[in-house]
Amino acid sequence: MLHENLTINEKGHLCIAGVDTVCLAEKYKTPLMVMDEERIRRNFRVYKNAMAKHFGQDSFPAFASKAFSCKYIYRIAKEEGVGIDIVSSGELYTALEAGFDVSKSFFHGNNKTDFDIEYGIENGVGHFVVDNMTELDSIDRIAGEKGIVQPVIIRLTPGIDPHTHAAITTGQVDSKFGIAIETGQATEAVKYTLSRKNIRLDGFHCHIGSQIFDIKPFCDAAKLMIEYISSLKRELGYEASILNLGGGFGVRYIEAQPELDYDEFIRLVSVYIDNEVKASGIKKPQIIMEPGRSIVADSCLTLYTVGGTKEISGFKNYASIDGGMPDNPRYALYQADYTICLASRMNDKADFECTIAGRCCESGDLLQEGVLIPKPQRGDILAVLVTGAYNYSMASNYNRIPRPAVLGIKDGKEFEVIRRETFADLVKNDI
Ligand SMILES: *Cc1c(COP(=O)(O)O)cnc(C)c1O
Numbered sequence: 001m002l003h004e005n006l007t008i009n010e011k012g013h014l015c016i017a018g019v020d021t022v023c024l025a026e027k028y029k030t031p032l033m034v035m036d037e038e039r040i041r042r043n044f045r046v047y048k049n050a051m052a053k054h055f056g057q058d059s060f061p062a063f064a065s066k067a068f069s070c071k072y073i074y075r076i077a078k079e080e081g082v083g084i085d086i087v088s089s090g091e092l093y094t095a096l097e098a099g100f101d102v103s104k105s106f107f108h109g110n111n112k113t114d115f116d117i118e119y120g121i122e123n124g125v126g127h128f129v130v131d132n133m134t135e136l137d138s139i140d141r142i143a144g145e146k147g148i149v150q151p152v153i154i155r156l157t158p159g160i161d162p163h164t165h166a167a168i169t170t171g172q173v174d175s176k177f178g179i180a181i182e183t184g185q186a187t188e189a190v191k192y193t194l195s196r197k198n199i200r201l202d203g204f205h206c207h208i209g210s211q212i213f214d215i216k217p218f219c220d221a222a223k224l225m226i227e228y229i230s231s232l233k234r235e236l237g238y239e240a241s242i243l244n245l246g247g248g249f250g251v252r253y254i255e256a257q258p259e260l261d262y263d264e265f266i267r268l269v270s271v272y273i274d275n276e277v278k279a280s281g282i283k284k285p286q287i288i289m290e291p292g293r294s295i296v297a298d299s300c301l302t303l304y305t306v307g308g309t310k311e312i313s314g315f316k317n318y319a320s321i322d323g324g325m326p327d328n329p330r331y332a333l334y335q336a337d338y339t340i341c342l343a344s345r346m347n348d349k350a351d352f353e354c355t356i357a358g359r360c361c362e363s364g365d366l367l368q369e370g371v372l373i374p375k376p377q378r379g380d381i382l383a384v385l386v387t388g389a390y391n392y393s394m395a396s397n398y399n400r401i402p403r404p405a406v407l408g409i410k411d412g413k414e415f416e417v418i419r420r421e422t423f424a425d426l427v428k429n430d431i
């Protein structure tokens with residue numbers, strides 16, 4: 001099937017990591033998310049080993065936790081010895097609650113509030129990834145008040161178009177993120193940062209976008225960043241010690257997409273870096289990457305119960321499920337691709353073409369269109385595959401629908417990692 005952790009058992013049921021999903025749906029109810037822990041750990045190790053091998057021993061991945069933020073994933077990240085990327089005080093709080101050592105963290109965001117900066121500094125965040133100079137002034141002032149020197153890196157926009165969906169493209173000059181190299185503003189920002197007393201500039205960051213299958217834009221970005229670092233050494237005598245290349249490697253959601261060889265991708269990027277380092281004579285910086293999607297996406301699937309079908313003569317068919325945009329807004333947001341199958345009848349003929357409709361009062365609440373599955377009956381279990389990234393972390397309570405439970409699976413046994421929300425949870429902040 002799409003990924004090697006997915007199989008079909010003798011009952012014709014879909015299994016993940018060897019566990020029957022229909023049994024899980026019966027026991028824990030739906031919607032239900034199921035995560036294969038070994039797969040998450042394997043993905044972390046692919047990055048960790050490839051980066052150490054190709055970039056150098058001091059190189060490591062920092063999990064972009066916006067893809068899936070909860071105590072469970074930070075505990076795994078801690079055990080796997082990787083860093084994290086966080087984008088809010090809430091993610092930082094969650095990591096701290098999980099016992100994560102946040103000296104190995106990068107605090108992102110295009111509008112960090114003074115509260116975020118204070119909270120980050122008080123809790124020993126490793127690096128702020130500075131997005132603009134007003135924010136830098138706040139970091140300088142607050143670090144001064146606390147009597148520390150805060151390490152930062154600056155987020156730059158290298159001006160690369162990675163050819164992915166516009167909503168997940170971030171490296172172009174006109175972006176809400178980062179400072180452009182092209183316009184000369186980056187160098188002004190570097191000079192200004194170096195003049196601040198309570199800040200230590202350790203290097204630079206770029207992130208060109210997400211769900212990218214082509215290696216070329218990553219190589220181009222890495223080359224550009226090294227060129228820029230060497231130009232700073234010539235012009236200002238400043239030598240960066242960290243280069244953070246962000247995330248963005250694509251994940252296979254549908255058969256038509258390839259399964260990328262991340263080790264090979266990292267090796268190719270390293271060739272560009274090494275060539276450029278050699279040509280310019282700078283010291284090779286420590287290389288960080290921030291994979292999010294490619295760590296968690298393919299570890300997970302979401303199970304739903306089908307409510308029924310609707311066949312509109314001369315138009316199309318719908319199959320309705322007991323979840324939708326509250327637990328997975330990605331199709332509504334950017335028509336994201338998904339593979340969908342009828343987990344309870346995997347061996348039946350998939351000859352019913354339909355649109356999968358969520359249960360919300362919103363016509364855009366769809367999970368996919370033109371799906372081929374066996375014609376479902378009320379009570380059949382439907383699975384949406386590859387839902388580990390940007391699903392639970394984007395979930396809402398729209399229509400007062402409780403967020404689903406998330407299960408982990410390890411050694412063939414399931415356990416709850418996030419409890420299903422209750423109706424009481426829905427009103428707990430209502431006064
Ligand atoms: C979203 C994001 C990532 C992760 O991107 P993926 O495509 O999930 O790997 C990494 N770094 C930054 C700054 C991001 O905004």
